[in-house]
Amino acid sequence: MLGRETQIEEADRFAANIMPVIEAVRISGIFSLAGIADALNNRGIRSARGGRWHVSTVQNLLARAEISARIGLARRMQWPGTKPDLANQPEWVT
Numbered sequence: 475m476l477g478r479e480t481q482i483e484e485a486d487r488f489a490a491n492i493m494p495v496i497e498a499v500r501i502s503g504i505f506s507l508a509g510i511a512d513a514l515n516n517r518g519i520r521s522a523r524g525g526r527w528h529v530s531t532v533q534n535l536l537a538r539a540e541i542s543a544r545i546g547l548a549r550r551m552q553w554p555g556t557k558p559d560l561a562n563q564p565e566w567v568t
Contacts, residue, residue: 488522489539495519496536507532 492514499513511527521531 485522485538486542489535489542492519492535493539496532507536 495514495517496510499510502513504510504513507529510532511529514521514527514532519527521527522535525531
C-alpha cells in the first residue's frame with residue numbers, strides 16, 4: 475500500500491497529464507462535465523483507477539488540478555524563509 479504522500483503525488487501527476495486532453499476537449503466546444511466524461515471515454519482514455527469517466531470523476535480531477543495550481547502559485551510567490559497562508563486565501567471562499 476502506498477503512503478498518503480505518494481498517493482497524492484501520483485494523483486497530482488495524473489491530473490497534470492490529463493489536463494491538456496481536457497483542454498483540447500473544451501476547445502472543441504464541450505464544456506459540461508458529462509460532455510467531458512463522454513469525450514474521454516470515447517477516446518479510450520481511462521480514469522486514474524483504470525475505469526470509465528463519470529461526472530464526479532471529471533469534477534474531482536478538475537478540483538485537484540485547480541488546487542494544485544493554486545498551491546504551486548503560492549509556493550512561487552512566498553518569500554524565502556516564510557510559509558504561505560494557504561488556509562486564508564480570499565479567492566478560495568465559496
